[in-house]
Amino acid sequence: xxxxxxxxxxxxxxxxxxxxxxxxxxxxxxxxxxxxxxxxxxxxxxxxxxxxxxxxxxxxxxxxxxxxxxxxxxxxxxxxxxxxxxxxxxxxxxxxxxxxxxxxxxxxxxxxxxxxxxxxxxxxxxxxxxxxxxxxxxxxxxxxxxxxxxxxxxxxxxxxxxxxxxxxxxxxxxxxxxxxxxxxxxxxxxxxxxxxxxxxxxxxxxxxxxxxxxxxxxxxxxxxxxxxxxxxxxxxxxxxxxxxxxxxxxxxxxxxxxxxxxxxx
Amino acid sequence: xxxxxxxxxxxxxxxxxxxxxxxxxxxxxxxxxxxxxxxxxxxxxxxxxxxxxxxxxxxxxxxxxxxxxxxxxxxxxxxxxxxxxxxxxxxxxxxxxxxxxxxxxxxxxxxxxxxxxxxxxxxxxxxxxxxxxxxxxxxxxxxxxxxxxxxxxxxxxxxxxxxxxxxxxxxxxxxxxxxxxxxxxxxxxxxxxxxxxxxxxxxxxxxxxxxxxxxxxxxxxxxxxxxxxxxxxxxxxxxxxxxxxxxxxxxxxxxxxxxxxxxxx
Numbered sequence: 001x002x003x004x005x006x007x008x009x010x011x012x013x014x015x016x017x018x019x020x021x022x023x024x025x026x027x028x029x030x031x032x033x034x035x036x037x038x039x040x041x042x043x044x045x046x047x048x049x050x051x052x053x054x055x056x057x058x059x060x061x062x063x064x065x066x067x068x069x070x071x072x073x074x075x076x077x078x079x080x081x082x083x084x085x086x087x088x089x090x091x092x093x094x095x096x097x098x099x100x101x102x103x104x105x106x107x108x109x110x111x112x113x114x115x116x117x118x119x120x121x122x123x124x125x126x127x128x129x130x131x132x133x134x135x136x137x138x139x140x141x142x143x144x145x146x147x148x149x150x151x152x153x154x155x156x157x158x159x160x161x162x163x164x165x166x167x168x169x170x171x172x173x174x175x176x177x178x179x180x181x182x183x184x185x186x187x188x189x190x191x192x193x194x195x196x197x198x199x200x201x202x203x204x205x206x207x208x209x210x211x212x213x214x215x216x217x218x219x220x221x222x223x224x225x226x227x228x229x230x231x232x233x234x235x236x237x238x239x240x241x242x243x244x245x246x247x248x249x250x251x252x253x254x255x256x257x258x259x260x261x262x263x264x265x
Numbered sequence: 266x267x268x269x270x271x272x273x274x275x276x277x278x279x280x281x282x283x284x285x286x287x288x289x290x291x292x293x294x295x296x297x298x299x300x301x302x303x304x305x306x307x308x309x310x311x312x313x314x315x316x317x318x319x320x321x322x323x324x325x326x327x328x329x330x331x332x333x334x335x336x337x338x339x340x341x342x343x344x345x346x347x348x349x350x351x352x353x354x355x356x357x358x359x360x361x362x363x364x365x366x367x368x369x370x371x372x373x374x375x376x377x378x379x380x381x382x383x384x385x386x387x388x389x390x391x392x393x394x395x396x397x398x399x400x401x402x403x404x405x406x407x408x409x410x411x412x413x414x415x416x417x418x419x420x421x422x423x424x425x426x427x428x429x430x431x432x433x434x435x436x437x438x439x440x441x442x443x444x445x446x447x448x449x450x451x452x453x454x455x456x457x458x459x460x461x462x463x464x465x466x467x468x469x470x471x472x473x474x475x476x477x478x479x480x481x482x483x484x485x486x487x488x489x490x491x492x493x494x495x496x497x498x499x500x501x502x503x504x505x506x507x508x509x510x511x512x513x514x515x516x517x518x519x520x521x522x523x524x525x526x527x528x529x530x
Contacts, residue, residue, distance in 0.1 A: 049314040
């Protein structure tokens with residue numbers, strides 16, 4: 001296993017999923033270079049229309065890469081895999097409360113569960129690096145810092161709640177490049193939602209993120225904020241559906257879809 | 266009214282909708298320059314999750330600009346308007362059969378209807394013209410030719426059926442430009458699905474379209490095919506939901522959304 005973790009970038013998506021299915025629990029950043037990773041949210045069928053509509057109305061935080069119909073546990077995004085076992089770690093929410101974490105969600109499963117696979121910003125981070133734009137949390141070997149904001153999502157049916165954003169400090173002279181490059185990836189959060197002034201979106205202290213880890217911001221860098229795939233978990237906490245299953249933050253589904261499939265010219 | 270029709274490009278979207286609400290029945294091509302037009306499909310709530318999923322799985326023919334929740338008849342896309350009256354002409358389908366056309370859909374309405382507003386290619390046609398790429402059916406003053414193909418959409422729940430495409434003949438030296446320009450508008454059908462050889466996608470005679478009108482193809486032009494917003498009507502005919510209301514082809518909803526809101530860089 002140590003060998004496999006040392007070669008994480010070179011693992012195929014199915015090899016990575018097999019490792020996680022066998023019980024390895026690590027964040028998935030850096031696994032299977034060139035392949036897209038996804039956030040998971042599974043809900044009972046009774047709440048699925050409302051959440052699908054919520055995602056349609058909030059494409060920046062909730063860009064859907066795929067939706068599995070009631071009871072379905074695999075799709076072409078995880079060819080031959082099982083959505084209940086192939087992610088390193090899962091979270092169980094009952095009435096909006098986080099009640100349990102586990103490496104296997106099979107015991108929580110119901111036949112009427114609909115699973116939403118939501119794009120993640122790992123894809124555009126590779127494009128930023130390829131274009132010479134530094135990504136601080138990768139350089140500093142930390143999880144990306146994420147914050148609840150005072151920006152509200154567009155409600156749909158029973159779902160409403162705050163937008164969660166990720167933050168990357170970008171050198172002032174490269175902010176325009178970061179906007180241009182990430183705009184080309186609308187399926188993985190796309191262009192930033194806010195540039196500079198954290199207080200304007202309700203973030204009091206960049207050093208104290210609500211999720212992930214803080215990063216050092218160098219002289220001459222501007223904080224740039226992108227919509228984040230943790231938003232559905234914040235919305236579940238606010239909207240309190242009877243049952244919801246998600247991945248644990250940073251522990252994503254490694255899919256068989258190529259990063260480049262989500263680039264527009 | 267003649268004066269208003271002579272100035273169709275200069276009408277605001279709300280002025281255009283008022284004209285249609287008052288009973289004017291004309292195709293909407295050329296109305297309200299700079300504003301997006303939309304296809305309509307309204308379905309009972311019981312079929313709404315399946316169709317929302319169908320649209321998510323078929324973003325090229327069914328790019329959603331908005332979804333109105335059960336019973337809702339207006340949204341920010343038609344500020345103050347009514348989805349049942351503000352389109353020039355409507356179609357009623359029962360069990361997949363087209364049973365009636367009318368200028369007002371109020372009599373067919375049910376409180377559980379969910380309305381889907383789907384992007385239309387009018388938006389990228391303006392961008393083609395602005396970039397010097399000719400659009401034959403505009404130059405020839407005809408409706409765009411549309412064809413059923415042998416390409417199948419991705420099924421979702423009860424919905425399945427053939428992809429319908431629109432065709433524009435493009436000078437061979439400008440095909441690459443047409444691809445590049447339309448790729449920037451993924452919310453209004455985006456890049457072509459097929460270039461050249463109609464027989465390869467099951468089109469036997471370009472001169473006999475299944476919807477719209479045929480156009481003359483000049484020497485040196487290549488037929489280029491884009492996914493079309495008439496696809497949902499073909500899918501309704503195949504999938505036979507108990508009730509469906511759509512616009513009449515070519516008679517679209519003129520929305521308050523600007524064309525440029527759907528451009529990616």
